Amino acid sequence: MPGEFALIDRIRARARRRPDVAVGIGDDAAVLRLPPGHELVVTSDTLVAGVHFPLETAAADLGWKALAVNLSDLAAMAAAPAWCTLALTLPEADAGFVEAFLDGFLELADAHDVSLVGGDTTSGPLSITVTAHGLVPAGAALRRDGARVGDEVWVTGTLGDAAGALSQWRARGPASAKLRYRLDRPTPRVAAGLALRGLATAGIDLSDGLAADLGHVMRASGRGARIDLGRLPTSRTLADHFEETQRWPLQLSGGDDYELCFTAPPAAAFAIEQALAACDTAATVIGQVQAGEGLAFVTPEGEDYVPARAGFQHFQGVH
Amino acid sequence: MPGEFALIDRIRARARRRPDVAVGIGDDAAVLRLPPGHELVVTSDTLVAGVHFPLETAAADLGWKALAVNLSDLAAMAAAPAWCTLALTLPEADAGFVEAFLDGFLELADAHDVSLVGGDTTSGPLSITVTAHGLVPAGAALRRDGARVGDEVWVTGTLGDAAGALSQWRARGPASAKLRYRLDRPTPRVAAGLALRGLATAGIDLSDGLAADLGHVMRASGRGARIDLGRLPTSRTLADHFEETQRWPLQLSGGDDYELCFTAPPAAAFAIEQALAACDTAATVIGQVQAGEGLAFVTPEGEDYVPARAGFQHFQGVH
Secondary structure, eight states: OOOHHHHHHHHHHHOOOOTTEEEOBTBSSEEEOOOTTEEEEEEEEEEEBTTTBOTTOOHHHHHHHHHHHHHHHHHHTTOEEEEEEEEEEESSOOHHHHHHHHHHHHHHHHHTTOEEEEEEEEESSSEEEEEEEEEEETTOOOOSSOOOTTOEEEEESOSSHHHHHHHHHHHTSOOOHHHHHHHHSOOOOHHHHHHTTTTOSEEEEOSSOHHHHHHHHHHHHTOEEEEEGGGSOOOHHHHHHSOHHHHHHHHHHOOOOOOEEEEEOGGGHHHHHHHHHHTTOOEEEEEEEESSSEEEEEOTTSOEEOOSSSSOOTTSSOO | OOOHHHHHHHHHHHOOOOTTEEEOBTBSSEEEOOOTTEEEEEEEEEEEBTTTBOTTOOHHHHHHHHHHHHHHHHHHTTOEEEEEEEEEEESSOOHHHHHHHHHHHHHHHHHTTOEEEEEEEEESSSEEEEEEEEEEETTOOOOSTTOOTTOEEEEESOSSHHHHHHHHHHHTSOOOHHHHHHHHSOOOOHHHHHHTTTTOSEEEEOSSOHHHHHHHHHHHHTOEEEEEGGGSOOOHHHHHHSOHHHHHHHHHHOOOOOOEEEEEOGGGHHHHHHHHHHTTOOEEEEEEEESSSEEEEEOTTSOEEOOSSSSOOTTTTOO
């Protein structure tokens, strides 16, 4: 079984290197060159075995997801991904696990021209922390605090698929492979994030569920929002497996969607549709920003609806 | 007990913010401004409970050390620390633990003008991953691959103190508080790293022990080195607790020193002494770079000495 340095050599051999990486894996730290006029965007997310993913999750899916959740945060800031570090804690130096993990991780990294430039490998309970770095022209980052009264609330893709898969997994009954794929291989909406520069007023990625994450945007913006449950974008697969009233908790509180939720004035709607169509990303208006605070969810029958819980929070016994 | 968002609010309230932080804690990612003409230096290190520190280590010491080991990597690159992210995985949301952890973490961060700009809090077995970001003028980073034949090999401070503390802790016998402090509160040699810009030819920080870490430098440089064991800088406390032949394994293979080891031509020696004296850092010449490969350790009696093992590697049952 290889030791730590052999693992690092193996990771280094497989990682591609962008021309703006002056020093990559193999020194005390990486040295990276930013283009003039750009700001650095940094995010860090951890996945812990048994907390963020079922223990039997395939190593390649884990590798993909560990990077995807970070690229999703960069997308929400309208940043172009550039570099990442990987801190990998493993119970034992299982070379097969590491190779499979890298298969998924580097497949996504290569697809977005992200260089793995450093990190750490340690022994301990399975856990992965990725720190991802992106670039935005100075001042162009999409923040949470810019939503204005009258803006429309949009989401990309469809909501609730990953939560549907998790619900099926927990019930140990019939499971949809399509839903499970959405849980294991989320699509970070990188191109959509870039396309929204100059069009959206505020944005966030949906990791903890729409109710919690849109709540963050509205609190940061000092506004509220009204969401029409009848307009929530829903995959046919989710609709095949869950009745409408079963779907709402998955779509509002389930988490793990990694879609973007953003706000924009109605006058920008056509430009947004064009820009997102150019990167093959579907998006749907689901409500409006309004004065005041808090979120109101309204059923197709016009009744108020209160989500069961405020999204996925750690340390509260919800997992 | 607070939930995840309450913890994040608490961390945000205590973190200082440099003027070059455009967006700090509380959005999907941080947005940071680099000065013109500089490169970004990035490093990421993980500490796992029971692997990198005894389980009963005080939370404030853990906070200090989790940041210190990363600042030490920046120092080894001659980078000025600027920002960091903190991924904190905790078995439970223990507010007292987090406050004490932040006491140590932010004490060191504030001392080096480092802003905590983001991260993640998750539930799981105790583990901490810090990613630290520093700045160097373009091309000024100190790398591992620049050592030349005839260069002198230097180390800052004294070697073996932390390993001495760990040895005492394992033996469950008498323990020196001074040695233990060096294990729990290592001093990242940030000012020394900056002072070595333009003077040192190669550098590394001593995290895994001199034999392993100097070995990395020599391999990267395609050179070898001869080290005189009689010249290893030794604290009086270590000498009080361990005989000379007991000390060598601690000093060569013990790890956790977080001193800098660097190479420089003899003509630079006076300038180095001046520069390091100006930042109150002791440094000692312990040997020379030579042609060929590998490390030779020579006792004061002129005999060859082979270190017991090649430093601290995870996944090899050495801890």
